[in-house]
Amino acid sequence: MTLNEALAVINSRKPASNEKRPYYLAVGFEPLHLKTFFSAALLQRLPDVGIEVPTGVYGDLLGNLELAAQYAAHGAAVVLEWSDIDPRLGLRGSGGWSEDLKPEILTTAQQRCSRLESAIRKLSIRMPVAVAAPSLPLPPIGHTIGAQFSAAELTLEYVVASFLLQLATVPGVRILHKSRLDGIPACERLDVKMELLAGFPYSLPFAARLATSLAELLQPSHPKKGLITDLDDTLWSGIVGEVGVLGISWSEENHAQVHGLYQQMLGQLASWGVLVAACSKNESPIVESALARADLLLKKSSIFPVCANWNSKSQSIQNILRTWNVGEDDVVFVDDTPMELEEAKRAFPGLSCLQFTPRDPDRVWDLLRRLRDLFGKPFLMEEDHLRRESIRASAEVREFGGLSTPDFLSSLHGTVVFDWRSDPNDKRPLELINKTNQFNLNGLRLSEGEWRKYLDDPNTLVSVLSYSDKFGPLGKVAVVIGQKNNGAIQVLHWVMSCRAFSRRLEHHALHKIFARSGAEKLRFDYAVTGKNHILQGFFRELGIGSEHNGGICLSRDVFLARNEILPHQTRDIT
Amino acid sequence: MNNIQQRVTRCFLNVFPDLSEREISRASTASIAAWDSVAHITLLSAIAQEFGCSLQFDDFEELTSYELIVDRLENANQNA
Numbered sequence: 001m002t003l004n005e006a007l008a009v010i011n012s013r014k015p016a017s018n019e020k021r022p023y024y025l026a027v028g029f030e031p032l033h034l035k036t037f038f039s040a041a042l043l044q045r046l047p048d049v050g051i052e053v054p055t056g057v058y059g060d061l062l063g064n065l066e067l068a069a070q071y072a073a074h075g076a077a078v079v080l081e082w083s084d085i086d087p088r089l090g091l092r093g094s095g096g097w098s099e100d101l102k103p104e105i106l107t108t109a110q111q112r113c114s115r116l117e118s119a120i121r122k123l124s125i126r127m128p129v130a131v132a133a134p135s136l137p138l139p140p141i142g143h144t145i146g147a148q149f150s151a152a153e154l155t156l157e158y159v160v161a162s163f164l165l166q167l168a169t170v171p172g173v174r175i176l177h178k179s180r181l182d183g184i185p186a187c188e189r190l191d192v193k194m195e196l197l198a199g200f201p202y203s204l205p206f207a208a209r210l211a212t213s214l215a216e217l218l219q220p221s222h223p224k225k226g227l228i229t230d231l232d233d234t235l236w237s238g239i240v241g242e243v244g245v246l247g248i249s250w251s252e253e254n255h256a257q258v259h260g261l262y263q264q265m266l267g268q269l270a271s272w273g274v275l276v277a278a279c280s281k282n283e284s285p286i287v288e289s290a291l292a293r294a295d296l297l298l299k300k301s302s303i304f305p306v307c308a309n310w311n312s313k314s315q316s317i318q319n320i321l322r323t324w325n326v327g328e329d330d331v332v333f334v335d336d337t338p339m340e341l342e343e344a345k346r347a348f349p350g351l352s353c354l355q356f357t358p359r360d361p362d363r364v365w366d367l368l369r370r371l372r373d374l375f376g377k378p379f380l381m382e383e384d385h386l387r388r389e390s391i392r393a394s395a396e397v398r399e400f401g402g403l404s405t406p407d408f409l410s411s412l413h414g415t416v417v418f419d420w421r422s423d424p425n426d427k428r429p430l431e432l433i434n435k436t437n438q439f440n441l442n443g444l445r446l447s448e449g450e451w452r453k454y455l456d457d458p459n460t461l462v463s464v465l466s467y468s469d470k471f472g473p474l475g476k477v478a479v480v481i482g483q484k485n486n487g488a489i490q491v492l493h494w495v496m497s498c499r500a501f502s503r504r505l506e507h508h509a510l511h512k513i514f515a516r517s518g519a520e521k522l523r524f525d526y527a528v529t530g531k532n533h534i535l536q537g538f539f540r541e542l543g544i545g546s547e548h549n550g551g552i553c554l555s556r557d558v559f560l561a562r563n564e565i566l567p568h569q570t571r572d573i574t
Numbered sequence: 575m576n577n578i579q580q581r582v583t584r585c586f587l588n589v590f591p592d593l594s595e596r597e598i599s600r601a602s603t604a605s606i607a608a609w610d611s612v613a614h615i616t617l618l619s620a621i622a623q624e625f626g627c628s629l630q631f632d633d634f635e636e637l638t639s640y641e642l643i644v645d646r647l648e649n650a651n652q653n654a
Contacts, residue, residue: 002620002623002624003616003619003620003623004584004585004588004620004623004624007588007589007616007620008588011587011588011591032612032615032616033616033619036616193629193631194615194619197615197631197634198615200615204619204623
């Protein structure tokens with residue numbers, strides 16, 4: 001992005017309302033073009049809102065962090081440079097670099113990092129914080145030639161790395177990975193002239209890259225949920241139907257290491273809770289035998305379901321999506337054959353189709369990096385690990401003959417837990433609100449800042465529902481947000497994970513809200529989206545269905561008259 | 575309006591979106607209230623990137639109007 005392009009993006013955006021979403025930019029230098037690029041990058045990631053980027057005063061990063069903490073922003077980007085660690089390390093400093101001053105510089109660096117850590121921790125309680133480590137070269141402070149690290153330089157790098165490591169474990173803090181900036185070499189990042197003229201240290205291309213990366217950290221794309229992989233010449237080298245179970249390979253000695261790398265990547269994704277399925281034109285028994293090989297680098301139990309048949313790939317993908325109960329937009333399909341990818345893409349335009357290229361290892365490497373970006377998430381949660389097992393259990397339950405009968409549901413010995421605590425460190429509720437489509441009151445997404453405002457508001461009811469039964473725990477599966485309003489409850493957000501469907505948890509949720517709030521009426525901020533057909537069906541079942549957007553009401557009497565005996569035990573956590 | 579004038583005008587419009595093209599052709603730091611020091615650096619940086627040229631310290635003091643900027647770029651173009 002050039003500066004003109006960034007300015008054009010900012011000028012072209014006239015939001016429908018005057019409301020602007022603030023994102024704080026905390027820097028110790030003159031923010032100048034970084035602010036412009038940061039605003040433009042946020043606008044590109046948030047197409048429907050206006051953006052405001054407040055900044056602080058020149059030369060006082062710590063003070064600016066304190067100012068940011070007082071600001072009701074949706075997020076903050078903190079950009080560190082060496083001059084923030086010790087002013088003598090900046091181009092505008094003149095305190096000296098002589099050897100006798102080095103110990104003092106290192107002491108200052110440690111003290112400054114400690115204070116910065118404390119300020120960023122405090123800020124992260126209020127809003128998500130993206131932190132960029134110093135990315136400019138240090139001034140020539142070493143006594144060595146430029147090719148040799150001096151101990152002072154390494155100590156400074158160590159002090160900063162230790163400080164970032166502490167911050168990386170803080171919920172709400174995201175450290176910018178230096179690889180995102182690698183495309184621009186260190187010697188092309190600094191603009192000495194602009195730093196001396198205006199106090200702005202970055203070249204324009206580097207400022208654009210840094211700002212775009214920070215916006216990506218604060219407004220990341222939603223991670224994909226599932227990966228469907230081909231088997232022959234993708235998960236392993238060889239056609240198992242031709243060479244047999246022992247003929248396929250994924251090892252270096254067989255020149256098939258790229259398949260081994262891919263298997264390790266899928267194993268890692270599965271450990272994050274990503275759903276992994278196999279889709280192969282093959283005989284099912286031989287595939288089962290191949291997947292049972294003890295030296296496979298991906299556990300067989302990590303793959304569910306396995307669709308091995310002679311149907312088209314799109315038919316198998318359809319079955320997998322149905323089993324997972326996940327939309328095509330949330331899934332990646334990997335295959336070595338362009339024709340199969342094309343056929344799948346035509347059937348499911350929202351599916352991300354990626355080619356595995358066993359004869360081009362560099363492209364396989366790129367594919368692995370791309371998979372990290374598509375599936376990566378800022379933190380892992382307990383629910384991530386429960387997902388695959390609960391989907392497998394649901395599939396088994398469906399084979400039992402369905403979930404809908406009251407007797408069957410009662411036989412599950414289920415428990416619904418309503419957690420009314422407002423824990424800002426629990427990331428799962430916000431993830432549910434921002435990922436759930438089929439049972440979603442209105443499709444509205446929330447930023448972390450908006451979510452925290454609800455948690456802080458004493459007039460707002462927030463309940464997070466967890467469920468478990470004899471098949472195991474599903475974890476946190478639903479969130480309801482409502483506000484008290486003249487004896488009624490205005491339900492602003494209501495989402496439920498597809499894993500929890502058909503268990504009447506939605507009935508339990510309404511029953512609990514009526515009981516706990518004492519309200520006679522619930523008003524729903526309802527909107528028809530292209531995807532919330534499950535919620536629409538539930539409202540029709542309650543007799544309050546609507547094909548149109550707008551508020552709809554449910555009175556306690558109507559609900560109780562239509563509601564059957566609830567099948568599960570409930571428990572409250574307050 | 576020649577190619578250089580068109581490109582400079584586009585840069586001005588990006589930095590001062592409320593000005594008309596007519597106002598831009600007469601614009602100077604003295605006549606445009608919004609042309610403060612931050613706008614000045616933004617404008618000249620955008621123009622330098624647009625034309626792939628490097629600005630010197632003195633340029634920031636001397637290039638204080640649309641006309642002066644266009645003249646400088648046209649001269650540089652003729653001398654290239």
